[in-house]
Amino acid sequence: MTLQARYADVPVETKQRLFDEVKADLRFRDTLYGCYECGICVAACPSARFYDFSPRKIAQAAAREDLGIFYEQLNDDIWNCSQCFSCLRCPRGNNPGGLITIMREVAINNGLASARQALEGYGRVVYKIMSTGTQVSPDMLQPNAFPDWGPHVAEISENLLLWRRALPPETLHTTSTAWEVTDRTLTELYLIWHMTGVMDMIKEVDAGLHMILVDVMEELLEDAGYAAD
Amino acid sequence: MPIPLNVLEARQLARHVQGPQTPPTEDIREKVFELEAKGEWIVQRVPEPWLPVTTKYGRIKKIPVGHTWHHKSCGQCGHIPGYSTSIFWLHRALGLDYDDPRDQTSCTAWNYYASATSNVGAQAAVAMRNFGAAYESGYFPQIHCGTSYGHYKEVREQLVAHADLRDEVRRICDRLGRPFVMPEEIVHYSEWVYAMRDEFARRRVLDLSNIDVTVHPACHYHKLVVEDAIYDPDVYGGQRTAVVSAVVTALGANLKDYSTWYDCCGFGFRHILVQRDFTRSFATLRKIEVMREEADPDVVLTHDTGCVTTLDQSQFAARAHDRKVGVPVMSESQFAALAMGAHPYRVCQLHWHNTDYRPLLEKMGIDWRERWREFEDDLERLKSGEKQFLTWEDADA
Ligand code: SF4
Ligand code: SF4
Numbered sequence: 024m025t026l027q028a029r030y031a032d033v034p035v036e037t038k039q040r041l042f043d044e045v046k047a048d049l050r051f052r053d054t055l056y057g058c059y060e061c062g063i064c065v066a067a068c069p070s071a072r073f074y075d076f077s078p079r080k081i082a083q084a085a086a087r088e089d090l091g092i093f094y095e096q097l098n099d100d101i102w103n104c105s106q107c108f109s110c111l112r113c114p115r116g117n118n119p120g121g122l123i124t125i126m127r128e129v130a131i132n133n134g135l136a137s138a139r140q141a142l143e144g145y146g147r148v149v150y151k152i153m154s155t156g157t158q159v160s161p162d163m164l165q166p167n168a169f170p171d172w173g174p175h176v177a178e179i180s181e182n183l184l185l186w187r188r189a190l191p192p193e194t195l196h197t198t199s200t201a202w203e204v205t206d207r208t209l210t211e212l213y214l215i216w217h218m219t220g221v222m223d224m225i226k227e228v229d230a231g232l233h234m235i236l237v238d239v240m241e242e243l244l245e246d247a248g249y250a251a252d
Numbered sequence: 253m254p255i256p257l258n259v260l261e262a263r264q265l266a267r268h269v270q271g272p273q274t275p276p277t278e279d280i281r282e283k284v285f286e287l288e289a290k291g292e293w294i295v296q297r298v299p300e301p302w303l304p305v306t307t308k309y310g311r312i313k314k315i316p317v318g319h320t321w322h323h324k325s326c327g328q329c330g331h332i333p334g335y336s337t338s339i340f341w342l343h344r345a346l347g348l349d350y351d352d353p354r355d356q357t358s359c360t361a362w363n364y365y366a367s368a369t370s371n372v373g374a375q376a377a378v379a380m381r382n383f384g385a386a387y388e389s390g391y392f393p394q395i396h397c398g399t400s401y402g403h404y405k406e407v408r409e410q411l412v413a414h415a416d417l418r419d420e421v422r423r424i425c426d427r428l429g430r431p432f433v434m435p436e437e438i439v440h441y442s443e444w445v446y447a448m449r450d451e452f453a454r455r456r457v458l459d460l461s462n463i464d465v466t467v468h469p470a471c472h473y474h475k476l477v478v479e480d481a482i483y484d485p486d487v488y489g490g491q492r493t494a495v496v497s498a499v500v501t502a503l504g505a506n507l508k509d510y511s512t513w514y515d516c517c518g519f520g521f522r523h524i525l526v527q528r529d530f531t532r533s534f535a536t537l538r539k540i541e542v543m544r545e546e547a548d549p550d551v552v553l554t555h556d557t558g559c560v561t562t563l564d565q566s567q568f569a570a571r572a573h574d575r576k577v578g579v580p581v582m583s584e585s586q587f588a589a590l591a592m593g594a595h596p597y598r599v600c601q602l603h604w605h606n607t608d609y610r611p612l613l614e615k616m617g618i619d620w621r622e623r624w625r626e627f628e629d630d631l632e633r634l635k636s637g638e639k640q641f642l643t644w645e646d647a648d649a
Contacts, residue, residue, distance in 0.1 A: 049372065049414050069516045072538070073530050105523060105530075106365035107471040107516035108402075111478065127368030142367055144526045149369050156357030157326040164331060171528060173568035175606045188634050189627070189642040190333050190601070192340055194324070194352050196641055201330035205354045211381055211428045212357050218424050219374035228369065 030094050038090040041097060041129055045085070048125045054118040058082050064110035064119055074103040078110040078119035085122055101126045102141040134227040146232050149225070154239045156212045157201035161187060210247045213240040217249070259489065279311060283412045284434050292418060293432045296387045298439075303447040308483045314437050315447040316394070318348030321386040322441075325397030326358040327557035334601025335560065336396060337647075338585040339441050341599045344644065345592060346451055351391040356382055359400035362558075366521035372410060376417060377424045379407045384430035394439050398556030401440040402476030408438060409477065440473060442495040442555035443482055445584055449502040457593040458616050460505040465587075466549040466579075467496045467507065468539065468563060470556030471516045496555050496584045503591050508547035512538050518566065519558035528566075535566035536575055544576045551612050553584045567607045580609035596620060597627035598647040 030038075045051060064078040065071045071078065081100065084092040101123045110119045130138040142149070152158040166177040179186065187196055194202040216222050216236075226233040288295040302314040320343075328335040343350045360378050364370045386393045395401045411418050411434070425432045445452075474481040474493040484494035487501075492513065500507045518534030520527065540563060543549055554560055564581035571577055586600045596602050596618060602609050603624075613620040630646060633639045639646075 049417065050410065053413075067514065069518060069520075069534050069538070070530070073533060102522065105516060105518070105520035107520075108475045109471060109514070109516055111475050124365070124368060128371060131368050141522070142369075145367055145522065148363060148525055149367060152326075152358070152360055152363040156360075157330065158358055158360065158362045159326050159330040161330050161333075169565070171532060171569040172565045172606060175568070179604065185631055185634055186603070187333075188640065189598070189630060190337060191598070191642055191644045191647045192337055192352055193641070194354055195329055195333055195336070201326035201328075201358070202324055202356075203354045204357065208355045208357060208385070211430070212378070214428060215374055215377045215381065215424060218427065219371060219377060219420075221370050221374045224369055224371070 030091070030098070033094060035090060038094040041133060042088065042090055042093050044129045044132070045093075045122075045125050048128070050121060050125060054122040054125070055082060055086055056115045056117055058086055058117065059115060061114065064113050064117070067109035067112050069107060069109065070103045070105050076100055076103045078104075078123075081122055081126075082113075082117050082119045097126055097130055098135065098137040101130065102137070131228050132224055139228055142228060146229055149229075150232060150235065153212075153216055153221075153225075153236055155200045156204045156209055160197070160199050160201055162198045206243060210243045213244050214247070214249060216240075217244075280409060280412055281436065284408070284436070287412065287418075287434075293422075293434050294387065296383070296392060296433050296435045298436050299392050305443060305447055305482050306484060308479050308481055311479070313439075313443070313480070313482070315439055315443050316392050317448070318343070318346075318350065319391055320348075320394035320439075320444070321351045321353060321389055321391035323356060323382060323386070323393050323395040323397075323400060324352070324358075325400065325557045327362065327561060328396055332557070332560055332564075332583075332601075332604055334586055334599065334604060335557070335583045338583065338589040338594065338600055339396060341589050341594055341647065342445070342448075342452065342585060342592075344648075345455065345589075345594075346448070350394075351389050353385065353389060355385045355389070359397065359403050361399050361403035362521055364403075365399070366525065372417060373420050373424075375403070376407045376411055376421045379404050380411075380421050380425055380432060380434075381428060381430055383433045383435060384425055384428075386435070387431055387433040392439075393435055394441050394444055396441050396557075398440065398442075398470035398473040399558065401438060402472030404438050405477035405480055408434065438480065440495075440555070442473065442584065445555075445588060446482055446495040446498055449499045449588075452499070452588045452592060453502045453504070456503055456591045458591050458618070460503055460591060460616065463505040463551065463612075463615060464508050464547065464549045465500045465505045466510055466543045466547050466552050467500065467513070468517060468552055468554040468559050469493050469496065469513065470554060470559050473556060496553055499584045499588060500553065503588060505587075508543075508549050510543045510546040512542045515539060517554075517559040517562040519562045521558075524558065524562060531562055532566045532569050535562045536570035536577055539563060540567060540570070540577045540579055541575060544579060549579055550615055551587065551609075552579050552581045553587050554581065555584055564606050578607065580605065580607050580612050582609070590616060590618065595626070595647060596623050598630065598642060603627075 104123045108120045169176045298314040299319045304312045487494035518531045523530045567577040
């Protein structure tokens with residue numbers, strides 16, 4: 024079965040609607056200026072070396088508005104991209120990596136099963152960044168999370184509290200955030216997530232995570248006089 | 253293939269001809285000032301004194317010497333804290349005034365590039381909230397993370413290009429009670445290290461003439477919004493960014509080339525967290541092994557959070573497969589600090605790094621056993637309650 028045949032039962036209207044959402048993004052027009060099919064982006068692309076993945080195909084499918092290939096890529100390809108932007112070497116000024124960023128957002132906004140799957144195991148990171156304003160924290164260095172990094176991770180986690188106190192900058196004596204963040208700063212961040220629709224996005228893709236985040240943010244937002252839903 | 257000498261000489265001669273009068277693309281900073289003139293936002297000026305550096309197409313960029321607001325990196329502060337500590341230590345070594353704020357979030361772009369659980373408006377609002385906080389502090393932003401730097405430059409382009417996005421984010425900043433401010437320049441810490449490299453060289457206390465160094469240029473530094481990165485005809489003929497490489501040379505170490513310098517490290521944003529088979533393979537097969545094969549360096553220096561983490565941590569598993577790995581990894585800020593006599597544990601915090609760095613320290617003439625013993629004494633004092641935290645005074649003792 025060809026890949027496109029796999030999605031043959033998805034109505035063309037659905038594919039068109041999703042493509043239109045990508046095209047409506049304000050960044051879209053800056054990501055595509057036609058394509059020479061030269062493959063320079065592929066030669067520079069780390070993900071193309073490792074996966075069956077091609078930024079050239081991403082650019083071409085979007086430029087030709089090929090809904091079948093676009094939908095296949097939306098489900099099977101975009102999460103392989105490393106977002107390194109090596110493909111900005113494109114002689115036409117295309118930005119396949121940027122196009123993929125937009126496609127990922129559309130996949131998340133629409134709660135595609137493939138997007139949910141791609142985020143499996145990633146929820147704790149989304150939780151960390153949205154609730155603390157810092158994406159990784161010292162206490163995430165646990166041996167069971169990074170077994171391939173060897174016994175060094177266990178050494179860090181065993182000594183974590185002590186080693187953090189042995190850091191001269193006063194802002195770094197933290198373990199659950201990368202640095203000390205004030206409550207006012209956090210309140211403002213929570214307001215941003217609410218006011219820009221990011222909370223709705225999370226609800227679409229992970230209702231459980233959304234509930235936990237609302238709970239965590241409630242107190243600071245209430246203090247700030249913001250009525251979260 | 254090496255660049256022919258006559259080509260290099262021609263480029264060096266043309267250094268002053270090519271810009272800033274004749275830049276090949278439009279300068280976003282002019283638009284930033286136009287928007288200020290229209291009353292759309294405040295432009296935070298680079299404080300005096302600043303140093304002029306040359307960007308890719310010859311334009312001059314202003315790098316503030318001091319009075320900077322340190323936009324920290326979550327990956328650096330969280331997992332390789334000697335990176336940030338060394339940046340601060342370098343400022344202190346030069347007696348420069350800086351602000352290490354608590355009123356700062358990360359740029360949140362690591363998550364954005366990994367999971368797309370955000371959007372243009374939110375990302376721009378996070379950036380402008382942080383810029384507003386910097387402006388209110390009176391200090392000018394110096395950005396520690398390569399991804400924050402690249403992402404904020406993308407945000408600047410989007411805000412300049414789209415009035416409706418500006419309106420949305422201005423409304424949010426108003427709601428937060430923050431001023432709507434765009435800095436005159438978006439400055440990465442490695443640009444500051446590059447600009448200050450001769451000052452560091454003057455304060456160098458170690459002989460590095462037998463240290464071979466390879467450099468990994470960070471993707472989000474030189475690939476995102478390319479025209480804003482620093483290039484210099486004296487460094488690889490201006491064919492790749494000069495930051496880090498020029499610092500290696502200024503400190504008297506040997507800069508070694510390798511063929512896959514343009515390749516990314518394999519970080520992948522989501523991959524490093526949930527798909528590390530890709531990260532490990534790419535970091536070791538396309539970067540570390542190639543470097544060892546072609547340049548056999550004593551150390552790899554880079555200038556971004558993800559690159560240090562990826563290149564350093566990926567080597568452990570590769571060793572089990574008998575791959576040719578085993579090259580220590582650190583930032584150029586840590587390397588420069590070591591060269592200037594900083595403590596490898598109190599300041600550079602090398603015990604947070606994975607790949608064995610001790611042979612490098614020995615070759616640099618640093619007695620790591622003695623330094624570790626001193627650090628263990630510090631830890632004992634912390635444990636016994638004699639001290640609560642290690643301080644800057646302790647670090648420089
Ligand atoms: S951004 Fe994605 S598509 Fe572009 S080079 Fe990097 S991995 Fe490949
Ligand atoms: S580098 Fe640009 S022009 Fe060449 S194949 Fe890729 S997208 Fe097309």
